[in-house]
Amino acid sequence: MMDPKIQYRLRKAARQMLLYLVVLTITLVIMTPVYFITVLSFLTTREAYEYPLPLYPTFTIRMKMERGKRGYLLSVWDRNEQAYVSVLDTDDADKMRVYMETYLGLKPSNEQVTEVMQKVDATGGQPVYFAWRRHILSNYATFFRVTRDAVPALIRSLQIAALTIAISLSIGGAAGYAFARYRFYGKNALKFSVLFVRMFPGVAIAIPMVIILARIGLYDRPAGLSLLYSVGVIGMTVWITASIFMAIPVSLEEAAMVFGATRLQAFLRITLPLAFPGLAAAAMYAFIGAWNETVAAIILTEFNPTFSVVVYQTLLGATGQVNLTAAGGMAMALPAVVFTFFIRRYIHQMWGGVTV
Amino acid sequence: MAEVQLINLTKRFGRRVLAVDHIHLTVKDREFLVLLGPSGCGKTTTLRMIAGLEEVSEGTILIDGEDVTYLPPRARNVSMVFQNYAVWPHMTVYENIAYPLRLKKVPRDEIDRRVKEVAELTKIAELLDRYPSQLSGGQQQRVALARAIAVKPKVFLMDEPLSNLDAKLRVHMRTELKAIHHQTQATTIFVTHDQSEAMSMADRIVVMREGRIEQVGTPEEVYEKSANMFVASFIGLPPTNFFYTEVRRENDALKLVHPYFTLTLSPEQAARLKDYTKSRLVLGVRPENLLLTTEDQALFSVEAMVVEPQGSHQIIAFQMDDQIVKIVAPAYPKVWPGERIHVTFRPERIRFFDPETQQAVGDEA
Ligand SMILES: Nc1ncnc2c1ncn2[C@@H]1O[C@H](COP(=O)(O)OP(=O)(O)OP(=O)(O)O)[C@@H](O)[C@H]1O
Ligand SMILES: [Mg+2]
Numbered sequence: 151m152m153d154p155k156i157q158y159r160l161r162k163a164a165r166q167m168l169l170y171l172v173v174l175t176i177t178l179v180i181m182t183p184v185y186f187i188t189v190l191s192f193l194t195t196r197e198a199y200e201y202p203l204p205l206y207p208t209f210t211i212r213m214k215m216e217r218g219k220r221g222y223l224l225s226v227w228d229r230n231e232q233a234y235v236s237v238l239d240t241d242d243a244d245k246m247r248v249y250m251e252t253y254l255g256l257k258p259s260n261e262q263v264t265e266v267m268q269k270v271d272a273t274g275g276q277p278v279y280f281a282w283r284r285h286i287l288s289n290y291a292t293f294f295r296v297t298r299d300a301v302p303a304l305i306r307s308l309q310i311a312a313l314t315i316a317i318s319l320s321i322g323g324a325a326g327y328a329f330a331r332y333r334f335y336g337k338n339a340l341k342f343s344v345l346f347v348r349m350f351p352g353v354a355i356a357i358p359m360v361i362i363l364a365r366i367g368l369y370d371r372p373a374g375l376s377l378l379y380s381v382g383v384i385g386m387t388v389w390i391t392a393s394i395f396m397a398i399p400v401s402l403e404e405a406a407m408v409f410g411a412t413r414l415q416a417f418l419r420i421t422l423p424l425a426f427p428g429l430a431a432a433a434m435y436a437f438i439g440a441w442n443e444t445v446a447a448i449i450l451t452e453f454n455p456t457f458s459v460v461v462y463q464t465l466l467g468a469t470g471q472v473n474l475t476a477a478g479g480m481a482m483a484l485p486a487v488v489f490t491f492f493i494r495r496y497i498h499q500m501w502g503g504v505t506v
Numbered sequence: 507m508a509e510v511q512l513i514n515l516t517k518r519f520g521r522r523v524l525a526v527d528h529i530h531l532t533v534k535d536r537e538f539l540v541l542l543g544p545s546g547c548g549k550t551t552t553l554r555m556i557a558g559l560e561e562v563s564e565g566t567i568l569i570d571g572e573d574v575t576y577l578p579p580r581a582r583n584v585s586m587v588f589q590n591y592a593v594w595p596h597m598t599v600y601e602n603i604a605y606p607l608r609l610k611k612v613p614r615d616e617i618d619r620r621v622k623e624v625a626e627l628t629k630i631a632e633l634l635d636r637y638p639s640q641l642s643g644g645q646q647q648r649v650a651l652a653r654a655i656a657v658k659p660k661v662f663l664m665d666e667p668l669s670n671l672d673a674k675l676r677v678h679m680r681t682e683l684k685a686i687h688h689q690t691q692a693t694t695i696f697v698t699h700d701q702s703e704a705m706s707m708a709d710r711i712v713v714m715r716e717g718r719i720e721q722v723g724t725p726e727e728v729y730e731k732s733a734n735m736f737v738a739s740f741i742g743l744p745p746t747n748f749f750y751t752e753v754r755r756e757n758d759a760l761k762l763v764h765p766y767f768t769l770t771l772s773p774e775q776a777a778r779l780k781d782y783t784k785s786r787l788v789l790g791v792r793p794e795n796l797l798l799t800t801e802d803q804a805l806f807s808v809e810a811m812v813v814e815p816q817g818s819h820q821i822i823a824f825q826m827d828d829q830i831v832k833i834v835a836p837a838y839p840k841v842w843p844g845e846r847i848h849v850t851f852r853p854e855r856i857r858f859f860d861p862e863t864q865q866a867v868g869d870e871a
């Protein structure tokens with residue numbers, strides 16, 4: 151028989167191990183797409199279409215140039231093959247420069263390319279090996295260069311997100327407060343119906359919305375989109391805020407009123423600050439809902455696309471490059487991440503880490 | 507400072523619940539009045555109506571003669587200690603006390619002075635920078651109290667403010683509350699369902715049941731001159747023992763016949779009951795007025811069933827048919843379960859009740 155104490159410890163260790171394993175698996179599952187989009191956004195176009203996809207990007211491109219059949223033969227080091235792979239045979243320096251720019255993320259001048267060609271000539275056709283560094287953010291720079299309207303679209307998306315937060319939080323928050331504090335006829339039916347709109351696919355709502363928004367002159371305008379997003383988000387906002395307000399004891403407000411506050415003062419000075427963490431969560435939800443939405447935005451915009459539409463468009467047509475899309479996607483995630491961290495920090499700082 | 511009058515005050519919740527049922531009550535200036543009653547009898551509702559937190563269904567509330575029935579809470583100049591403290595968690599102790607003063611537009615340096623003063627009074631001076639979550643229950647309690655005192659209200663309302671404290675702190679806070687009342691002299695209405703709290707603190711006690719007032723009186727009055735059987739059994743631990751008897755009238759003498767004993771009343775008692783004509787009468791005897799005695803002096807003898815030693819005294823329970831009767835006796839001589847005990851009444855402390863109306867009868871006018 152084993153010592154029961156050791157047995158107990160072993161069992162405990164096994165349990166712990168299992169827990170870590172589960173947590174690790176979940177983390178992996180969640181993080182894998184994030185990891186790949188991050189890596190993808192830094193890969194060169196050539197690397198992006200390699201299989202299997204490289205696990206990390208390279209910023210130094212090793213190349214070889216030698217005499218070719220038509221002129222100069224350019225080869226690039228391939229990590230999978232562990233060899234130089236020929237990619238282009240031309241005597242046109244400009245053509246070679248464009249290739250380097252498009253597929254290798256390099257930005258050489260024609261003179262630099264010509265210089266290498268001259269070296270090949272000087273060695274009498276012997277291969278010339280050289281390695282050039284490319285800029286870390288070359289994909290990002292390219293993304294913003296090729297999609298001319300990315301910056302205005304970004305600003306538009308920010309406006310839409312802010313407006314969505316404002317609309318959904320003021321209307322949804324007021325409704326949530328009413329649900330939490332007052333008893334009225336048909337409350338439950340109403341509470342259910344605010345979630346009802348979420349049960350339709352976004353496209354199904356977007357198409358009739360085009361007609362409505364066009365009628366009221368909001369088609370292809372940020373206000374129109376935020377109106378649509380608010381409709382979708384408000385249901386959740388009502389539920390989130392209602393549960394927050396329910397968690398704040400009425401007696402806190404009543405105490406304020408007994409001690410001289412009006413109903414409004416009691417709300418503004420007592421309930422609102424206490425609800426802030428929850429309201430921030432609701433705001434975050436609204437922000438993400440508005441920020442990431444693409445389908446309805448494609449339908450409801452024409453000349454004034456949102457940022458997500460611009461990112462989507464980089465996938466289309468002959469210029470479609472997944473690494474640029476990834477860079478755009480990363481650029482898009484950044485504000486959401488910053489916003490989230492900012493709010494989290496703020497929530498944690500309040501009242502010495504106190505939650506209600 | 508202030509007198510509170512409740513005239514015909516009534517509160518209905520929906521059509522069915524009559525939480526407060528046409529009560530009349532005058533709380534005197536500077537009085538410490540305790541509302542006492544079992545759970546759900548309408549104490550909180552009454553208090554909330556006085557505070558203006560609950561709409562009045564019927565009746566009038568006067569504070570210092572002024573009708574405040576339909577004034578908002580802030581216009582009534584009352585302050586309240588809530589059952590769950592209701593200190594604001596996002597404000598420090600200092601801000602908790604200062605905020606009501608700021609609402610009342612008290613000048614800044616006056617606020618500071620008053621906060622320090624009440625913090626001293628409630629012994630929380632060294633906690634002023636803390637948030638409520640960093641305080642113990644008893645400390646939060648005192649913050650709620652300090653906040654209520656600082657506004658110098660006309661009327662103090664306290665809803666079971668000691669109910670969440672441990673037994674020792676509760677007894678300690680009773681004393682502090684009385685001291686604070688003595689110092690501030692504010693008219694106070696204090697709600698509790700703990701009768702020992704009521705007995706120890708009240709100038710007068712209001713005993714409530716099902717939305718109605720059963721008796722108003724000093725602690726001695728409600729204890730010794732309970733107006734009806736409900737009060738007699740609700741006040742006192744263990745409660746009053748009731749003996750249902752037949753009345754026998756022989757000449758001028760009055761005899762009460764119980765299956766276990768026959769009690770002959772003294773001439774004075776008989777005289778007080780001379781207007782009572784019904785044939786049945788309930789005897790109410792408090793446990794400490796049942797005396798252990800010798801066999802020849804005993805009114806009746808029974809077998810002790812359970813004995814609970816309490817240190818300073820012992821509680822002896824015995825059975826009479828299907829009724830349990832309790833005696834509070836001195837700790838010595840010790841009584842053992844199963845022992846035969848001889849019992850008599852302290853004759854001058856017996857109370858009489860009409861079994862039909864449940865009201866006390868035979869009190870001197
Ligand atoms: N908002 C309400 N809606 C319906 N009924 C209510 C409401 N508030 C109180 N009541 C009812 O009114 C009656 C009196 O309630 P109240 O809270 O005044 O009792 P209480 O004496 O304070 O009891 P406790 O000692 O348990 O606090 C109870 O029967 C209660 O169920
Ligand atoms: Mg109550």
